[in-house]
Amino acid sequence: MKRHSELPVFAQGSARLWSALQASLSPASRCKHPGALLDTLQPWRDSYLRTDGLCVGNHRSLADLGYSTSPLTVSTPEQLTALAHVDGLFNEQGITQLRRACYQLEAGSSTSAWIISNRTRAATESSTLIREMMSSRAFLLAVSRIAGVPLVPHPFVRARSQVNYFYPPEAQDDRAQIGMWHTDGTSFVLNIVLSDPSEYDGGAFVYFEGPAERFDVNEPDQCVRTCPVSASGEAVYIYGSRVFHGVRPLTRGRRMSLVLSFHCPYSQQDVNKFWHLASDDGVLRTLRPWFQLQRDLARPADEQYRRLGIEPITFADLAPSTVPR
Numbered sequence: 664m665k666r667h668s669e670l671p672v673f674a675q676g677s678a679r680l681w682s683a684l685q686a687s688l689s690p691a692s693r694c695k696h697p698g699a700l701l702d703t704l705q706p707w708r709d710s711y712l713r714t715d716g717l718c719v720g721n722h723r724s725l726a727d728l729g730y731s732t733s734p735l736t737v738s739t740p741e742q743l744t745a746l747a748h749v750d751g752l753f754n755e756q757g758i759t760q761l762r763r764a765c766y767q768l769e770a771g772s773s774t775s776a777w778i779i780s781n782r783t784r785a786a787t788e789s790s791t792l793i794r795e796m797m798s799s800r801a802f803l804l805a806v807s808r809i810a811g812v813p814l815v816p817h818p819f820v821r822a823r824s825q826v827n828y829f830y831p832p833e834a835q836d837d838r839a840q841i842g843m844w845h846t847d848g849t850s851f852v853l854n855i856v857l858s859d860p861s862e863y864d865g866g867a868f869v870y871f872e873g874p875a876e877r878f879d880v881n882e883p884d885q886c887v888r889t890c891p892v893s894a895s896g897e898a899v900y901i902y903g904s905r906v907f908h909g910v911r912p913l914t915r916g917r918r919m920s921l922v923l924s925f926h927c928p929y930s931q932q933d934v935n936k937f938w939h940l941a942s943d944d945g946v947l948r949t950l951r952p953w954f955q956l957q958r959d960l961a962r963p964a965d966e967q968y969r970r971l972g973i974e975p976i977t978f979a980d981l982a983p984s985t986v987p988r
């Protein structure tokens with residue numbers, strides 16, 4: 664596969680600082696509609712999760728990708744999933760409800776020159792379904808098992824959830840909507856593809872099968888792979904801060920995906936960089952939530968789960984046989 668240079672690489676190093684300063688000068692929001700109007704008010708039900716048939720394929724750990732030291736003190740590179748294809752997490756009803764909610768949220772989407780060109784951010788704030796799903800113990804447990812560590816929703820609301828909408832360029836010299844080559848600001852990331860593959864052409868989820876620091880977009884022989892998605896509701900789980908990835912441009916149709924970020928509450932480590940967040944929202948709008956994030960990260964795991972209103976998920980819960988669902 665030698666066409667990966669068609670996707671640009673998102674600003675690295677000092678270029679990211681520059682994009683943070685540019686974001687600081689842009690208007691706070693170019694949303695077309697306020698969030699509350701977009702809510703389908705549909706509640707989440709744990710019955711939307713499949714109780715059988717969860718299939719985690721194409722599994723690679725951080726060790727498989729060539730990481731010899733762990734980014735988390737509570738886990739080894741062998742235990743941490745770097746990438747996995749997830750099939751059978753939701754049943755038909757669940758997928759229908761998620762699609763409905765995310766279609767609705769498109770009215771609040773905005774375009775920018777950031778990593779993903781067209782998206783609705785903080786979906787948990789404007790969708791009852793997504794907000795309740797993110798604090799469902801059954802859902803968090805399923806994602807924790809895929810990740811290899813217990814998880815909570817990421818404490819930084821604007822990084823916690825977003826819906827991405829990709830379309831092909833409308834006119835010949837239009838810029839295609841893409842997901843540039845990037846690593847995420849967060850580590851535990853579930854990318855749920857809600858469009859059926861028959862609804863679009865192009866839009867492949869691509870990733871670099873090696874440590875992020877070895878990624879070089881100009882090197883045509885490096886190990887770039889596609890994680891194929893064959894039905895609506897399938898997902899690609901990634902250790903987002905360490906796996907270089909992107910979404911190829913579409914040539915037809917529309918591709919919609921719900922991207923959810925989590926945090927391991929047994930570790931105070933969080934990789935979110937101020938400049939990564941600020942390159943999205945601007946420096947001033949990032950300052951307060953940044954200090955709040957530092958306070959949230961310092962809370963003990965039990966307290967983080969208590970604030971969600973659920974019993975703590977522990978490392979012992981991760982073995983599938985220990986917890987009946």
Ligand SMILES: O=C(O)CCC(=O)C(=O)O
Pocket residue numbers: 779827842847854855856868908909910920922
């Ligand atoms: O849309 C996708 O499948 C992934 C997009 C992505 O990488 C992101 O939102 O960070």
Ligand SMILES: [Fe+2]
Pocket residue numbers: 845846847903908
């Ligand atoms: Fe990403």
